[in-house]
Amino acid sequence: xxxKQGEVDHLELDRPIPLTDKERxxxxxxxxxxxxNCEDVGVAILIRLFVNFPSSKQYFSQxxxxxxxxxxEQSSQLRKHAHRIMNAINTxxxxxxxxxxxxxxxxxxxxxxxxxxxxxxxxxxILSGVILQVLGEEFPEDVTPAVGSAWTKLLATLCCxxxxxxxxxxxxPQSASTG
Numbered sequence: 001x002x003x004k005q006g007e008v009d010h011l012e013l014d015r016p017i018p019l020t021d022k023e024r025x026x027x028x029x030x031x032x033x034x035x036x037n038c039e040d041v042g043v044a045i046l047i048r049l050f051v052n053f054p055s056s057k058q059y060f061s062q063x064x065x066x067x068x069x070x071x072x073e074q075s076s077q078l079r080k081h082a083h084r085i086m087n088a089i090n091t092x093x094x095x096x097x098x099x100x101x102x103x104x105x106x107x108x109x110x111x112x113x114x115x116x117x118x119x120x121x122x123x124x125x126i127l128s129g130v131i132l133q134v135l136g137e138e139f140p141e142d143v144t145p146a147v148g149s150a151w152t153k154l155l156a157t158l159c160c161x162x163x164x165x166x167x168x169x170x171x172x173p174q175s176a177s178t179g
Contacts (some may be wrong), residue, residue, distance in 0.1 A: 001041065028150075030142040031093045033134060035086065041138060042082030043073055049130045056126065059119050091129075092158065095119035104176045106158060110165025121159075121166045126153035143144035 019027070034041055047069055050057050057064040062077040072078055088109060095101040113119040131152055135143045143151070 011121045018080045018115050018159045019096065019150065019153055019157075023153060026150045027096065027154055028093055029141065030135070030147050031090070032138055033142045035090055035135040038090070039079060039083055041134065042086040043079060044138065045085070045127070045131055045134050046078055046082050047072055048134055049127055052130065053123075053126050056123055059117055059123075059137075092154075103161065106161045107165050111164045111169055113162075113167050114166045115172040121163050121171070128159055131155065143160050 050072065052070065060077075063072060063075050064151070066072050066075065088105060091105050095105075113124075114121070133156065134149060135151065136148055145147055
């Protein structure tokens with residue numbers, strides 16, 4: 001079955017696959033275009049996440065009860081978090097050749113989300129799928145199927161790295177229910 005641009009099989013996000021040099025360049029080139037509109041794209045990603053996966057809002061006390069998407073789009077807290085997400089992705093994309101820097105960033109993100117926010121790590125996989133969809137839809141000339149495939153490989157690696165951080169800090173689903 002043919003996959004539409006921007007669609008992702010969540011099973012593809014279960015294992016890391018090393019990027020080729022060409023894929024690194026494709027990711028960095030496409031990201032340069034995306035990052036020019038980082039706040040709007042970040043907001044679009046979070047809105048899509050909340051609309052398609054309403055359970056994800058449980059981790060955001062500031063706006064988990066806001067149902068109206070226009071009101072969500074105007075939320076300064078949502079915009080701040082969207083900006084943080086986009087900046088974290090930007091740091092990772094800028095450091096695709098620096099595995100130590102990538103590991104450091106992912107460790108900080110993973111620990112914060114596991115220990116401070118008690119976010120179930122499955123949401124990183126869900127968010128990755130949403131990121132792929134939004135990038136494919138909003139930037140069809142830049143995020144071609146080949147570029148989308150490279151992004152899928154990168155996001156799979158990120159999900160696996162974050163899962164490893166969760167395991168390292170001893171996160172369990174039960175620990176999330178205590179927060």
